[in-house]
Amino acid sequence: MPLEALRHPITPAGLHYLLIHYDIPFVDAGAWALDVEGAVAQPQRLTLDDLRAREAVEVAVTMECAGNGRALFDPHVVSQPWLRDAVGTARWRGISMRSVLEEARVEDSAVEIVFTGLDRGIEGDVAQEYARSLPLEEAMRDEVVLAYEMNSAPLLPQHGYPLRLVVPGWYGMTNVKWLSRVTVLAEPFAGYQQSRAYRMRAHEDDDGEAVQRMVPRSLLVPPGIPEFLTRARTLRAGICVLEGRAWSGQAPIEHVEISVDGGATWEPAQLAADDLGRWAWRGWTYEWEARPGAHRVGSRARDAVGNAQPLAATWNVGGYANSAVQWVNVAVAEFGVTRERARSGASRPRPARPSGSRA
Template sequence: MTPSTSSRRTLVKRGGAALAGLSVLRLAGPAHAFQTPTGGEVVPWLDQPEPNPVPEAIVRQLDWERLDSWLTPPDQFFVIKHYNEPALTETDWRLEIGGLVERPMTLSLADLRARARHEVAFTLECSGNTGLPFFAGGVGNAAWAGAPLAPLLEEAGARDGGIEVVFWGADAGEQTRGEVTITERFARSMSLADALGSDNLLAYEMNGAALPSLHGYPVRLIAPGWYGVANVKWLTRIEVRDSRYQGHFMARDYVTIREEERDGETVWTFTSVARDRLKSAPAKVTKRGDGYQIMGAAWGAPIAGVEVRIDDGEWRPATLGEGAGEEYAWAFWTLDWGTPDPGEHSVTSRATAADGEVQPAPDDPFLAAKTTYWESNGQITRRVRIA
């Protein structure tokens, strides 16, 4: 199925079945709650997202026009639910580390809190964000804190042959395979080498407070640089395996299908959504006196710069603000627009990463070859009317 033949009904069905919450982060020093001045009147975008047809899955989205804090408050942070919301308590919760390990472990929340605490500012994005007409706010930035994962895996000691680590959540739901319906727990996996990355956290805090229930209380995985689906909420088990895990959210859903030409023949590739991609978005336009300012955010890689294009004009450099230089957190940017002509205008942004990568246009061949909505990181254009 190609984008031109993919029906809206199919997109809605996929959106309800599969969106997930969180992605990008880095172990660094303590994060600070930078504030961006937001004085002035917000000029609303003309192209508002369509009504959300799956509120049970996309529970909450970031409201771009309210964005005024570098750290997103939990009650404004996007929320995705694939299955139920588990009712876990600190008293009863335990985390098992097992499978192909020399020393299986069972840890309480107190055990994790007794270990070295690390904090990272990390921008989490759902891999389906901006891939559907009703889903444009699946991103947010928070300071996540908890116990580093790698030392625990090293203490458990992976046995020879262990190559994969599966992270199991407490949430579960029904999945149908042909004529068989099963109850499947949410789970995602990564290679043992990736799991041993020094930035991965077993997070129990968000912005200095205990994780809210909808964000995975009491503990979730935070995997820097990975899309939200990899950051498993309500974490209860970590399992080392000797084979690749092929559960629903690894091999069936969150899979990008891409058309490629090889030696004159069409080849279809299937890749599980994994690491975040470079992206930026205009957040809002504000009027201050007779002048206007455009503000936005860029994330997915260390940001070197952001450019903005008004209508069909030349690209103009924006000024980076809070978050500039961060490894895994978004950078805010602004552009003084001056006094634009009255009428409707389009505003497009594109980010450049520290390694020189440039956010692609929507018609970039690499993006155009996708037949699924995951990993849609093309340049974003918004429309506004100046009175």
């Protein structure tokens, strides 16, 4: 998601980030069904019509890739080279995961639930369908959804059509797309994506801890206008309302602070109303009087249990959870780029002006 899209509380279709390990499956929903199996008394096979006939639930969720920020780690980590744009917010509609497990009558021996997708590939020398597990108590949370709609439309092919798992608060790898099978296990799942990928490992011989919930992060809409190649920002002097959004998978966002001097001083931002609920990001604004010169603008978030976004994150083998503060260098000029505009012949007044173009 290009960061100017932070202006939208719900990310427009096509701007929500995607991380697809293998190919996007081409699924015939008429032939598709979800199997619920394993340590259950009543195995289920549910068609899309079966799912749509049940009571629907909807939840707005901010979803972020565990690898968001990876490309900013030093030394470099070889994998999907995200800067900070691997995030998005959507309204997911479907049925409660718990209702399915209750109907299948999970046996007392159950400890984990494995979710398997239709996407197939080879990773770490293992041919596999993408599969991830959740502890039983996480899968039974109220807000865990088997979603067949995103923003009031059927799932797009690339977002998991016809059905995906959505686990609010967890990083994206948990939210298995193109879901075909839910398997209740009496022992922990040892699949590749659980035991080898998505672990916070300090070095190659470290088993590490599993990556689970999103750590706090705030991002801001880069002010002014960009240079095409460098993306360097230029802004006209005057009042500039900085805006952005913050989230944490661990607790509600309690505080966002802004610095316009590279971290020498911090001021509180104004938090917007909490319209989207607990599991989506929270908007914020900050009125900045931008004076001519070079500035370094950033924001940082803290959640209600005291997790604070760091200035630098801890390097790890997989390049996960790099929530270091986003700094934006902004060149503020008294007259913006007016003279250059005149030179390019584009200086006449515009009938409508996008809010992001005040340089």
